[in-house]
Amino acid sequence: MNKIVSIKEFQKTEKGTFTIEMSRFIEASPTTIWQIFSNKATLAEFMECEIEGDLEIGAAIKFIWREFEGDKDKCSGINGGHIVNMIPGTLLSFTWGDENPARGLPWGSTLVEFKIEAERNGSRVTIIHYDLPSEEEAHNHTGGWTMFLEKNTVSWTN
C-alpha cells in the first residue's frame, strides 16, 4: 500500500512573516509530476480552477476560481501574480495574492514553490508558501484576516 506522508509547518521567520510547508510522497516520477506542472491544462486540473497567462518565467498568471450557485456558474475569486522560476523536473514557483486585497493577501505579495525530488520509486512534492503576513500585519494592511477571525468567532452559553 502506498503510504501518504505529510509534513506541515507554520513557522515565523526573522522578518516576521510566516511560511507554510507541506509535502507528500507520490508514486510517479519527477518527469510525470513536471508534465502536470508545465502544462496549462493539467496544472488547471491540479489546481481545480481556470488558469490565465503563459507558463513562462516572468509571465503574469491568474488562478480563477468558479463555483456553482444553483445552476449558475460564477467567479468566486482570482489569485495570482507572476511566474518566478521554472526548472524542469525540479521547481515551479510563482507569486501569489488575491485580486481583491480586502480578502487578505495583496496581489503577488507572497511566494509559492512546488518542489519535486526523486524518492524511492516516485517523487516527493513539497509545497512551500513564503512571506505570509502575521495576523497583526494583515490587519494593518487590509483588516482582512482579523476581520474574518472576528466575524467567525463563536460564542455560546454553557
Place this chain on the structure above:
Amino acid sequence: MIRMMNELTIMGEPRRQRILNLVWDRELSAGEIANDLSDISFGAVSQHLGILVEGGLISVRREGRSRIYRANRGEMGPLEAYLTAFWDRKLDRLKEQAEKLEKKKKMEKKDE
C-alpha cells in the same frame, strides 16, 4: 459561562482539518464523512461537524433524512487554517492525478 472559540482553535484539531479537506469542493453526507474517519465513533464525528458548522467553516443542509455538508470557502480564515487546508487538498489532488497519469504512461509503454 461565555466560551469563545475562533477558527484557529477549531482548525487546530486534525480530525476537523480532515473533515474540512473532505468537504472542500464537494458535498458529503455525515455518513460518508464518518466512513472516511473510521477510527473514531460516529458520535465523535457528529461533534466535530457541529463545531465546524457553529464556527461558520462548513454549512449543512437537509436532503431527505440525510444531512449534507460543504465547506464555506468564502468564509475561510485566518490565514494559516485557510492555506493549510487549501494546499493539503491540492497535494491530495496532485497525488491522485499524477499516479493516474503514471499508470497510463506505463500501460502505453507496455503496449508498444
